[in-house]
Amino acid sequence: MGLKLTRGAFAHPGTSLRYHTGSWRMERPVHVHRPAPCHSVCPAGEDAQAWLGLVAEERYREAWETIVAANPLPAVTGRVCHHPCEQACNRGHYDEPIAIHHVERWLGDQAIASGWDYPAAAVAHDAPAVAVIGGGPAGCSAAWQLTCLGYRVDLFEALPVAGGLLRSALPPYRLPRDILDAELERLLASGIAFRPAQRLGRDFSLDELKTEYAAVFMAPGTQRSRDWDVDGATPHDLHIGLDLLKRWVDIGSIPSWSSAAIIGGGNTAIDLARVLRHCGVETVHVVTHQSLPHAGVEQPDTMPAIAREIEQAMEEGVIFHEHRGVQRLVLRGEQVTGLELVHRKQLRETDNTLRHVSFEGTESLLHVDQVIPAIGQTVDPAGLASLLDQRDYLLASEHGRISGHPGLYAGGDACGRHGSVSAAIGDGRRAALAIARDLQRQADPDSRPADPVTPAQLNMNYFEPRPRQHAPVLPVAERSGEAEVIGGLTPQQAAQESQRCLSCGNCLACDNCWTLCPDVAVLKTRRPAEDGSHYVFDYDFCKGCGLCARECPTAYIMMEAEP
Ligand SMILES: Cc1cc2nc3c(=O)[nH]c(=O)nc-3n(C[C@H](O)[C@H](O)[C@H](O)COP(=O)(O)OP(=O)(O)OC[C@H]3O[C@@H](n4cnc5c(N)ncnc54)[C@H](O)[C@@H]3O)c2cc1C
Ligand code: SF4
Ligand code: SF4
Numbered sequence: 001m002g003l004k005l006t007r008g009a010f011a012h013p014g015t016s017l018r019y020h021t022g023s024w025r026m027e028r029p030v031h032v033h034r035p036a037p038c039h040s041v042c043p044a045g046e047d048a049q050a051w052l053g054l055v056a057e058e059r060y061r062e063a064w065e066t067i068v069a070a071n072p073l074p075a076v077t078g079r080v081c082h083h084p085c086e087q088a089c090n091r092g093h094y095d096e097p098i099a100i101h102h103v104e105r106w107l108g109d110q111a112i113a114s115g116w117d118y119p120a121a122a123v124a125h126d127a128p129a130v131a132v133i134g135g136g137p138a139g140c141s142a143a144w145q146l147t148c149l150g151y152r153v154d155l156f157e158a159l160p161v162a163g164g165l166l167r168s169a170l171p172p173y174r175l176p177r178d179i180l181d182a183e184l185e186r187l188l189a190s191g192i193a194f195r196p197a198q199r200l201g202r203d204f205s206l207d208e209l210k211t212e213y214a215a216v217f218m219a220p221g222t223q224r225s226r227d228w229d230v231d232g233a234t235p236h237d238l239h240i241g242l243d244l245l246k247r248w249v250d251i252g253s254i255p256s257w258s259s260a261a262i263i264g265g266g267n268t269a270i271d272l273a274r275v276l277r278h279c280g281v282e283t284v285h286v287v288t289h290q291s292l293p294h295a296g297v298e299q300p301d302t303m304p305a306i307a308r309e310i311e312q313a314m315e316e317g318v319i320f321h322e323h324r325g326v327q328r329l330v331l332r333g334e335q336v337t338g339l340e341l342v343h344r345k346q347l348r349e350t351d352n353t354l355r356h357v358s359f360e361g362t363e364s365l366l367h368v369d370q371v372i373p374a375i376g377q378t379v380d381p382a383g384l385a386s387l388l389d390q391r392d393y394l395l396a397s398e399h400g401r402i403s404g405h406p407g408l409y410a411g412g413d414a415c416g417r418h419g420s421v422s423a424a425i426g427d428g429r430r431a432a433l434a435i436a437r438d439l440q441r442q443a444d445p446d447s448r449p450a451d452p453v454t455p456a457q458l459n460m461n462y463f464e465p466r467p468r469q470h471a472p473v474l475p476v477a478e479r480s481g482e483a484e485v486i487g488g489l490t491p492q493q494a495a496q497e498s499q500r501c502l503s504c505g506n507c508l509a510c511d512n513c514w515t516l517c518p519d520v521a522v523l524k525t526r527r528p529a530e531d532g533s534h535y536v537f538d539y540d541f542c543k544g545c546g547l548c549a550r551e552c553p554t555a556y557i558m559m560e561a562e563p
Helices: 037-041 048-056 060-070 074-080 084-088 100-114 137-148 177-188 206-212 241-251 267-278 307-315 421-439 491-500 512-516 547-551
Strands: 027-031 129-133 152-156 193-195 215-218 259-263 283-287 319-321 324-332 335-348 354-358 364-367 370-373 408-410 522-525 535-537 557-561
Touching: 027 535, 037 048, 037 084, 048 060, 048 100, 048 491, 060 074, 060 100, 074 100, 074 177, 074 421, 084 100, 100 177, 100 491, 129 137, 129 206, 137 152, 137 177, 137 215, 137 421, 206 215, 215 421, 241 267, 241 370, 259 267, 267 283, 267 307, 283 324, 307 319, 324 354, 335 370, 408 421, 512 522, 512 547, 547 557
Parallel strands: 129 152, 129 215, 152 193, 215 408, 259 283, 259 370, 283 319
Antiparallel strands: 027 557, 324 335, 335 354, 335 364, 522 535
16 A cells, blocks of 8 residues: 555545646755764664664653664663763753653663563574684673574683673672662573583683684673782782672672772772771771863863763762872881872874873872772683784674674774773674674675764754753662662653653644645655655755755755756
């Protein structure tokens, strides 16, 4: 059945419709589906505009399925992603950005509560098999995408359980383990063959995998802490930040110090500082040569930790020393009693490398019981040594290919690039797509993304100011280390928030073009037209006045020169 078009009651065939006035036109309106900025910047590749639209229509399961098509862990990212989507959100230029991550989390939690299965078709028993190493977010994402693409997947994980750093290091007050378990269990049940306690370099080798599998994706993360000393000196009881945090996550105990200084500005430093405070350490300092997040200060000058976590650490009494470095350890015997700090900054050299510069005369003394480095990790070379670059990372292209090693792909933290959950998920997805293309001998698509819709292109006259919905936050006195600090939205809040979305670059079905066209040249369709909207242009009568494009709230209609 063809599309049913509605012109309205006034223009019947046999009247003025026979005069094709569209022949006067210089420009014509066209529908152009352009990416919303929230979509363009999401490291995982989610199209928030698409799923927020479905939430607004109460099509919750479809909304969740739209998310997991790009990101299989929305209940996780909804909690821990640094959500650059919200910084980019066009609504932020009007009143406040959409609380995208809160709605994402709400949908992930809905899926858990409702037990929705991951939407993957059964894989043929003779489909080509791909090995994935590492059950962190990058490995899980690649395994999921490959399953959806019809490949058999063996997911090898060194530990008895999947999750990577999400399980071993992220504190449960940010990511409750029942949520992580519920999301991972259902994901792994989608057709992925999970092989726990199987470590590359110990239980099998890369050469064995290369002969047994059509391709291998490696996402072992970074497991080896960087060495740390001050002019060759280290205290004899030095604890490494990530090890200490993992120990607390694992067994829930931390040594009873009265004061500690953590060196570093990343997530590990902040999480550890907060855990120490929750465990009763009275004075906790974070020393970083970078800056606290301030408007206008960009990476690499800003601490890489998530701004919201830094804020909450401050609320909990953590003391920050920005632009400071350790000049000297003050030791009694081999025991730390203090640190000499100096004003220190990173300067970018002409060859783009970074150099630390200390400013003489700015020294100060900090008395502490413990100094704990949290300065990052590199890849454990066991089983992978021949593939590591000079910095001890796996060097992979944007699509995850390892140059000179056909059939081998890598992603996530092991590539030393971005260090976030959503980026690892995006790496896994892109590598899975590249694996499928390579196995089917297809070329990569033209990867130049279309420009996202800007605030200036939207017609904001059609939107009312509406306040952003806020999630509840646990009072400082109740933060124990276990209880989740940030709560979830109510169903009503999630619905209201999704309705605030401006639908940038997409049809809102608002009827503006249909009602405002002076020539009745916009026709409304009862079923979605080919481009997904409910409108088509009748070029026989459109005179190219451009009113529809000007009045389209979402920049979905553009005027283009008449061919
Ligand atoms: C304390 C802390 C807090 C963080 N907080 C956040 C946050 O709030 N938001 C955010 O976006 N990011 C955060 N991050 C960063 C984020 O956790 C990582 O970027 C992300 O987990 C990387 O995913 P991955 O899959 O590459 O590696 P990982 O998560 O490290 O997973 C790698 C997996 O591979 C397995 N493995 C390793 N070697 C082998 C082997 N030889 N054979 C088989 N399996 C192997 C490991 O056991 C592990 O399960 C945080 C990191 C830390 C340390
Ligand atoms: S994964 Fe992160 S950036 Fe992407 S939509 Fe979710 S919160 Fe936003
Ligand atoms: S208003 Fe909606 S579509 Fe536009 S950037 Fe924000 S979340 Fe994305």
